[in-house]
Amino acid sequence: MWKYAMNYGVLLGGFWVFKYIFLMASGALKNFDPDSYLADFLLYLNLYLLPIITLSLFYVLLKRFRDNVLKGSINYIQCILFGTLLFFFAALIEAVIRYIHLKFFDPQLLLPHEKGWLEILLQTTFSREWLESQRETY
Numbered sequence: 001m002w003k004y005a006m007n008y009g010v011l012l013g014g015f016w017v018f019k020y021i022f023l024m025a026s027g028a029l030k031n032f033d034p035d036s037y038l039a040d041f042l043l044y045l046n047l048y049l050l051p052i053i054t055l056s057l058f059y060v061l062l063k064r065f066r067d068n069v070l071k072g073s074i075n076y077i078q079c080i081l082f083g084t085l086l087f088f089f090a091a092l093i094e095a096v097i098r099y100i101h102l103k104f105f106d107p108q109l110l111l112p113h114e115k116g117w118l119e120i121l122l123q124t125t126f127s128r129e130w131l132e133s134q135r136e137t138y
Contacts, residue, residue, distance in 0.1 A: 001069075001078070001081065001082055001085065002085065004069055004082075005082055005085035005089055006085075006089050008061040008064070008065065008086055009085070009086050009087075009088070009089025009090045009092075009093070010089070010090075010093065011057070011061065012054070012057055012058065012061065012086060012087070012089075012090035013090035013091070013092065013093025013094055014093070015053070015054065015057060016054070016090055016091075016093065016094040017093060017094060017097045019046060019050045019054075020098065020101075022042060022045070022046050022050070023043075023046045024101070025042060026039050026043040026046060027039075027043075058083065058086070058087075061086060062074075062079065062082065062083065062086075065082055
């Protein structure tokens with residue numbers, strides 16, 4: 001089961017990489033031209049149509065696993081386990097692509113979010129001195 005979950009996870013992960021690149025392209029178009037209908041259309045596709053394709057691809061891969069490996073019979077536990085492993089391996093592939101994007105291509109993308117978290121921490125019970133010492137430690 002692990003072998004097939006890994007192999008099929010590569011297919012689903014590849015689709016998710018395509019979906020992520022699609023999302024970044026629509027965001028870049030939106031930043032370049034805020035009134036772009038193409039950017040709105042690409043964002044609409046990414047938010048509404050591509051998740052449906054993800055579920056359809058999951059169904060096809062699960063059916064292929066049932067027919068080719070289990071000879072046409074699958075129980076509930078096998079279905080849940082295979083689906084969990086499939087999405088786990090697909091998420092690993094997408095996580096690598098997101099890390100590469102955020103680390104090497106666009107590190108400034110997370111900068112506003114990091115500033116927001118620092119302000120939230122300052123409003124809580126932590127002292128500024130403690131936060132500065134933690135920043136120097138890490």
